[in-house]
Amino acid sequence: VWVPSYPEAKKPSYLNDFLDHELMAMHDPKAPKPSLKPMSHEDIDLLVRQFAAAAIRAKTAGIDALEIHGGHGYIISEFLSPAMNKREDEYGGSHENRARLLLRIIGAVRQAVGHDFPVWCKLDSGEFGNEKGISLADAKATALLAQAAGVDAVTVSAYHDTSQGIMHSESNIPHTPERLVSNAIAIKQLLDIPVITSGRIEPHSADRHIGQQHFDFFGMGRKLLADPDLPNKVVAGTPEQIRPCVYCYCCVSQIYIRQSVKCAVNPETAFERERSLIASSHANNKHYVVIGGGPGGMEISRRLDSLGYRVTLLEKSNRLGGTLQFASIAYPPNEKLLNWLKLQIKQSNVTVKLNCEASPELLSTLQADEVIVATGAKRDMPEIEGNDQDFVFSGDEMRALVLAESNPTLRTKTSAFTRFMTYMGAKTGVTGWPTAVYQASKIWLPLPKKIVIIGSELVGLELAEFLAERGREVTVIDKQKKPGKGLYIVRRLRLLTELKTLGVNIITQVSDIRIADHQVLYTDNHGQQYSIDAKQVIVAQGASGDQLLVESLAKAGHKVHSIGDCNGVGYIEGAIEAAAELAVALHQEINHVAANRTINNHSYQQHSPT
Structure with a gap:
């Protein structure tokens, strides 16, 4: 060299x-x-x-x-x-x-x-x-x-x-x-x-x-990986149509591990031949029902719609976004992707049904030809001694608190004033706007000074940054050897440095985690026992795939596909990539069947008696 x-x-x-x-x-x-x-x-x-x-x-x-x-x-x-x-x-x-x-x-x-x-x-x-x-x-x-x-x-x-x-x-x-x-x-x-x-x-x-x-x-570099048509959209006067880069560093992090470039928000980048599709004249005979309005559900819906299929999107809450809604508060660049996906759905022919719980009976009523489950992961509270105390929040409870969503266990863990404020936030629509929540939480956040987060993957670390920026003293502990799983390399290098600057203490390779009276107890990798003062504990782990709905719908006789975190945690990139892959597979299947039907009809016309 x-x-x-x-x-x-x-x-x-x-x-x-x-x-x-x-x-x-x-x-x-x-x-x-x-x-x-x-x-x-x-x-x-x-x-x-x-x-x-x-x-x-x-x-x-x-x-x-x-x-x-x-x-x-x-x-x-x-x-x-x-x-x-x-x-x-x-x-x-x-x-x-x-x-x-x-x-x-x-x-x-x-x-x-x-x-x-x-x-x-x-x-x-x-x-x-x-x-x-x-x-x-x-x-x-x-x-x-x-x-x-x-x-x-x-x-x-x-x-x-x-x-x-x-x-x-x-x-x-x-x-x-x-x-x-x-x-x-x-x-x-x-x-x-x-x-x-x-x-x-x-x-x-x-x-x-x-x-x-x-x-x-x-x-531009990253922006053009996210949307190669960016210059054309600017010239056309439609900048709102630009698929945004979220600065996750998925693209450049590939260099470090000797892999080809890819993009977390644009699954066609570097896979243009495999994943770029055109509409088919055979598509309009097929009705897909997508369950789950998170990033994976919205992405598969807009893709199938653009290919000419009839699509109905079911979301059990009162808004689209799924976990991307909370992710947009913890990491604001995600909100641009959230808004872009919502706009694509709004401008499409997709039928959206909010506050709608999927069931085999409903799918039969909708006359779904095939069903796509994109309901995300389940977030069971891990078996940690003392996790049933009022100052311990699960990931779902933390998300419900910030987004003012209904959660039965959260009611017993928060004050009347907190419940009133979150109710007003929901009533006025403020909690549906991540930017507003991000800014308002700098002024008022109903969490005490000393917080311990159990879990050092993407969710735990981004939450730690969010809380530390709002003046909280944060400690992150985890059994894992190293923190930052789920973060791309360059983003992780930055975030870990920023957390250190913010005073966040990250302790890994621990065992025997227990929650006592406003304390978290653990044993380090040398066998020494320690305790951390904790006025609040947030458990940011325990997410896993959830196939219950998939299995129940299949048992009821529906043809079912699943994408995203319900198959196992893959975050935004995993959900969007899975949506693109499934759209390709479904479209190719339709065209293959249609082509065979055309060949058979042609053969019949040639050889049938007159």
Whole structure:
């Protein structure tokens, strides 16, 4: 592996945050162990020629423009970085020397493709978390040199100290909205050529910045994985139709485990051939009844409707959303997906029946040809000694409290004032609006100061963040070896760092968990017994698949399919992916039967006596 010079050895701070199966997936025992080689002058000359040759191939293939990637820790970025480049020749030391490789590549590429072919370069506007790395001042100087060398535009990005887990979502794929805009503005003020920027910018906000001449274009990565038609929808004036990215880092986390890209909200990403379908003339003869209005139920309903089938969606509560409603409060980006799914159902031909409990008799009345169960997981209270006390909430009780849903056991565990406030929230519709609940809970949340959460998977950790941000002292305990199951790698690296900053104490590998009088007792992995003060205990575990309805409907004679968490906890991605897979299977089955029927009819017409 070529490097400018031997880099400083750094041990990543986050290796313990990877789950065991991820560490195994990251390692390829057959792959040769890479060795580092500081580039000689001959190597540099070869690299410059290779860039020029690649540019010629791209132009010959009909590519419209080229971007020279000078960022994100790749070789050009390493030469530009004072932290990575310790050379003592004409390619190291001063800023001009560190930029020499980039300028040679720009010159060679420009000569190869001509002056009438668009060429620009991507640059890091900072090396976040690394005081010795690229600074904004460095980036400004590099951008001016690149402009003088003949690039047609500059893309403003950033990189980071890769040894810090949270930084993986702080630079080129930032979690903070508009993280790089201020850097883009600073560079734009110096240049006479267009500036492109990126980094979690919403289209309406980008439009405003472009109008104010803060930058000229904005690039997207994650958003286009979630919805490749985003630009077309913006041009058409229908931005509400854009399927939103929820910044879960499903896509980029695949890189760490050597897997192909995928998207949690768009199951067709990287599976376009397998999962993209068109409507069929045979579809309208089939009536599907979907039970459960969560993400899986809404996704399968809208997909089957778009293919031309007749769909009825049953939801036993008074609103669509399922567990996504609560997930949108704990993690606000989820609300955009919730609203998008609701809009797709509203604009479809799907018949929605709220406050409707499914039964074999109802399905017969509806004349369902086939039934799809998407009712989610069951959340039984685990067998923990002392779990029947009033200060102990199950996950369902916690969700009912926040969403003001009816729950028979919750009534005995809350005060009259709390019940009145949640009643008013439900009556006024406030609790049906996750953004309002998220904001209002910063002012009033009927939970005491010291809280212990039992369960360190996705739900437990996002709940811990939600509560800690509202001033609660939170401890998370779990029997599992490592926290964060259900969170994608990059999101987990960030969340665990944020929880530490918020003062959340996470204790794993414990046993013999018991709940006493406002205390949680446990034994650590060394056999030592401990206790934690707890004015409130929330059990955020115990979710599992629930096939009872599936079995009862099948026993009653209905043809039944099941998707989502009722088959086993798979969260949003699992539910939406299962919906896409089932839609493909059902559609292919219909078309296969129709094709066979057409063949048989044709055969009969050819060979029947006249």
